[in-house]
Amino acid sequence: MSQAHQGGDGRRRVVIVGGGFGGLACARALAGADVDVTLIDKRNHHLFQPLLYQVATAALSPADIAVPLRGVLAKAKNVRVLLGEVCGIDPDRRQVSLTDGTTVPYEQLVLATGSAYNYFAHPEWAQQAPAPKSIADARHIRASLLKAFEDAERADDAAHREALLTFVVVGGGPTGVEMAGTIAELARHTLKGNFRNIDPACAKIILVEAGPRILSAFPEELSTYAVDALRRMGVDVRLGCAVEGLDDHGLDTKAGRINARTIIWGAGIKAAQGAAWLGGTHDRNGRIPVADNMAVVGHERIFAIGDVALLEQDGAALPALAQVAQQQGTHLGRELRVLAIPRPFRYRSRGDTAVIGRHSAVYSLGKYQLKGRFAWFLWGLAHVYLLIGFDRRALVMFQWIWRYLTFERGARLID
Structure with missing residues (x-):
């Protein structure tokens, strides 16, 4: 087998598997650090999954909520994007195996493989x-x-x-x-x-x-x-x-x-591949147990973030939300810039929200609850904020305003 990437000048090699909210946030936080970073994903784009249902219902086009990973990380000269599908991990040799036979060595590995829908044994x-x-x-x-x-x-x-x-x-x-x-x-x-x-x-x-x-x-x-x-x-x-x-x-x-x-x-969802590669224990949804610094239990050089990680805080597991993954990725990336062993992570909720329809949404943050028009406005604001790139934020906002005024949907294509 060949090796696809070697660290230069003896610098630490950090490999991130997954370009979702957590993986991309981690890579961006490591941009410019004295660390060689390889981001591996089987797709060449970051997808804003919370708005994917709007693509499915002809409200938005795929390009409105997807952005090329290489474009996002183009200025991060220490970060390399590798298009490939991971099929295994060898913790002893400290290398990741891809389906094409390539291996990628690491000194620290971040698993941010996300989740898949759960069909409950069917x-x-x-x-x-x-x-x-x-x-x-x-x-x-x-x-x-x-x-x-x-x-x-x-x-x-x-x-x-x-x-x-x-x-x-x-x-x-x-x-x-x-x-x-x-x-x-x-x-x-x-x-x-x-x-x-x-x-x-x-x-x-x-x-x-x-x-x-x-x-x-x-x-x-x-x-x-x-x-x-x-x-x-x-x-x-x-x-x-x-x-x-x-x-x-x-x-x-x-x-x-x-x-x-x-x-x-x-x-419902379950964790995507990750636990199976390590051969360790996991919960019924396939999530990997991690310590408070997101290190996988029993593997101090391997970290798991986002939907694939089982991290408890205040007696309860953190939910599978984009904001959780993004905060974890940013924290871990900042820590790995200078530390071999990250400090503990603390999640700070910005509230949970779900839209129902025109002028109808719900928002919950601790004892604070909102519903109706104002919650609907907060939902839109939060989702636009999380989109990557001014162009996509502006484009999505324009289309939402147009749809609000006309009820029209411009992506009504059957292909």
């Missing part, structure tokens, strides 16, 4: 119920949504047309709630008057949640508000409705059969 369901985790996923969902209306326009059989115009979102977390709300807006407003044989406003949008309430990470009052807001938008919210089976024609739940041609999954 990976085959992904075929019928895709989840918005990548640009390819979002484009596939967008095409399925738009084509359902096109096929319904041509359908002669009433039952077939009804199934085509039934859209089911599985999971009542932020992704599921945001997806259901924006599909309702697409059907009720954006597509209004676009068809001759069907009324898109007659589409059924069903949100199914196995638990007793949606947005379970939020206070109950905000969960109740979210249910009421969705129902006012025409979304059928079904609680205590666990999925028992899926096929090409619909899904079976504890509450009965739902015939639908379009099913979208948003029912």
Whole structure:
């Protein structure tokens, strides 16, 4: 096997696996340091996943929320971006193996591999119920949504047309709630008057949640508000409705059969690859236990951040949020600039937020709770702030304002 990268001038070699929020924040914090950094990702771009559902519902284009990693790190001369897929780690030899047979040596390794959607021991369901985790996923969902209306326009059989115009979102977390709300807006407003044989406003949008309430990470009052807001938008919210089976024609739940041609999954996440490479212990969601300085338990040279890390603070595991990963990545990068052993990390929440629809959102920070128009404004402000690059911030804001004024969506393409 060949070695793809060697540290120069005897400097420390830090390898970061994953260019998401945590990995990119770590690389940026290490920019200009007396350290050789290699960032490895199987994609050449950083993806702003919190807005991926808007790509899936034709509100934004992929380029609006994705930025090339090389472009972001172009001025960081000590940082090298390597396009490749990691398939293993050898902690004894201190090297990372890629699928093309290449090995990358390290002195310190940062795992920021993120998460994947959890199909709860039914990976085959992904075929019928895709989840918005990548640009390819979002484009596939967008095409399925738009084509359902096109096929319904041509359908002669009433039952077939009804199934085509039934859209089911599985999971009542932020992704599921945001997806259901924006599909309702697409059907009720954006597509209004676009068809001759069907009324898109007659589409059924069903949100199914196995638990007793949606947005379970939020206070109950905000969960109740979210249910009421969705129902006012025409979304059928079904609680205590666990999925028992899926096929090409619909899904079976504890509450009965739902015939639908379009099913979208948003029912929870699990850590992406990471723990398996180390052969160590992990929790039921595949997260790697780490110390308070984010070092993997039993591996002082290996660190894990973001969704792949299990870090407890104040007696509870930190949530899988972009702001958690970003804070961890920035802290670890700053520490590794000058220290071989980082100091402990402390997460400071900026609040949890989820948008429901036009003028409807929820925001929670400790004892402070907001809902409605002001929470909706804070949601937009927070997401624009987290986007990378002034151009993308300006572009997304412009499109949101245009959509707010006209209800139009410029990315209604079937490809």
